[in-house]
Amino acid sequence: MKMRRTTRGGNLKRGLKLVLGGAVITAAALVAGVAGAASIDWKQFQGTSITWAYDIHPYADAVVAQLPEFEKLTGIKVTPELYPDDAYWSKLTIQLTTKSPAWDVIGIGIQPAWDLTPGGSLEPLDGYIKNPKLTDSDYDYGDFFPALRKALTWKNKDGQVVAGDDGQIWAIPHGFENIQLMYRKDILAKDGLKVPETLPEMIATCTALKKAEPGVTPLVVRGVRFWSSIHTAAISIAKSYGVSDFVVKDGKLDTGLDSPQSVAFHTDYVAMIKACAPSSFANDNWYQVVDGLSSGRAVMAIDSNMFGFWNDVPGKAAASGQIAFAPPPRAPGAKSFDSNIWIWSLAMNAASQKKGAAWLFMQWATSKEVDLAGAVAGKLVNSPRASTWDNKAWIDYATKAEFNNFVPTFKTVQAQAALAFTPRYGFGEAMNAWAVSMQQMVNGAPVEPTLKALAEQIRGSL
């Protein structure tokens, strides 16, 4: 028995070495390819130093691991400044709105970018992408998924954000997340439960799980009182109920959060949280969702799909290899599910004094080669480039048995995934208020009056 375990462990180690070795060789070859096919002078800003700020995140790790290649290619020194999630967003807001030139390139999502562009804090990127002296002919901006390109394009008019293809490009997708249901296939199979597709089904599954598995939490979702808890499970499911955060009524912008559809959604969602989520819901952020999956304490989670992938990597979590994927639950009777997207993107600080060098770094970090190398290293698992998803190296890796149905589910969800929010300045204020109201309803406040009060509060700030 002992001998058998040793042999299995040795095989595992040898297998891991092969995968990692292969990933490193692929990455090196791919990065070398950037310089080999160059149509621009990558050394034109040689000797410049720039600062790149980002969240502490595996997506950042994917780029940091390849930074020496960039520095060798361009002679530009990049200093990464990585911060914990909560601290990062506050620091980002202060740095950019005070026009500090300290950060040249930043990591950002679409929604926070809406609040930063009307004040001129971000540099529009169209001019850089179209400049043949600055952008390599192989860069292929059109390779990014159309939904992502569309989401990162808008114009600013009278201090407000106006979406549309005639707008400017404000950030380049670097990695993204679509919202999915992740579940422990072993537990659901053991208890003879099917993967829930609607909220009532989810409630029934949770009730059954509580009886069959008293030691585990049926479902974890984010519940903190900020927009980050709305943009994952809540907005994705709400969309399938026909809920819109904002609507245009008689030519005027209004909120749709007190609509009958919204009341129906919140009634079901609150019931789901009460039946499924842990009592720490109000304090649960993405850290707790990941912890629930990795510790094996949670059976299901509705959040960004890569959390399931990373926890399926052998040896990474108590339930490695057992986390499978499905589209998020939808409204009963809805034709299809909805899934919101969050795009980790690179943007340029408008106050940067080294914009040329900053653009070369952004271009390199979002290139086909770097994205693919990050993907096959198991870090940048949701590449925003269609070419990565057509690449054999990545598909071979991502379709390994331990990742279950990650790839087919990604493809199914990605076909439907879209930005579920209305682009506008003031996004944070309205969505933070929604998150607070959600907590109040989960804690017993009546749904309809709470939504009416929320809508009035949002209308007051329009």
Add this chain to the structure above:
Amino acid sequence: MTALSTKVESGLKSFVAPVPVDRNGRRRSELLSLLVVAPAVLILLGFLLLFFYGVWQSLTDLRLGRPIIHFVGFANYLALFRTASFWNNVSVTLVYASSVVVIEALFGVALAKLFASQVRCAEIFRPVILLPLVLPPMSVALMWTTMMDPQSGILNYLFSLIGLGPFSWISSPQTALASIILIDVWTYTPFFTLIIFAGLQGITDDIREAARINGAKSWATFRRIELPLVAPYILIAAVFRLIESFNQFDIIFGTTQGGPGNSTSVLSVQGYITAFQNLNFGRGAALMVVNWLIVLAGAMVTVRAWQFVKRRVS
């Protein structure tokens, strides 16, 4: 009118007239004094300028990320006064600050009295009890957040051993405020203990001896002699703690971030969220100015009480 003219005339004369040697020396000395205090005055003016800049911002519609700013007078304040959530912020702030100060003062007196006694275990625990005071408040918040987790926290586990719980702690609006008060009490009671202990050490043994000869028992000695004598110490500690508690941010933001719902949303946390999360800087500044006024009023009342008690003790 004539008298005034005479005064002005003599003043001018003294200004123009040659200054005697001793006066010259005094003037130089005064100039030197002015030069010495000038940096402090300038720093103070700098602080005041920043403060009044903050007040000015509260009178504008300044929003981070939006380039245009308008002067809106008291519109931010009026908008706040009209919302129920603002009055909830004020109420939570007052309940939090007053509760922690009263509870910490009570525990502080009890612990200081214990440490002033000759009990051996008290001498051992004296340095240990000060440990929470030296921990960074954000670390305290994270530590308690972990301990108060309803599923995996150690507190519920310990209570379960004696058949109690599980409690929701910071996850329920019914218990969240009490939970953060508990964290504050754990962290800052040593501050009261330290100050009151110093006060008790200042009471000489002959006073206690005189009380004992007059037949006073230990409780009566404490109540009639020691407590009145340390009362100024309690109140001065209360002033400092009251100011800090009204401004408490780290412990609350690090645990509940003002939730669940708005149950722990004190003015400082709401001001931060309004300014830096919602980017409504003008409204956030108004919340901070209201908080400052409450701090000022609370501190003034406590200082008056301290002066009154000090006079009586003297």
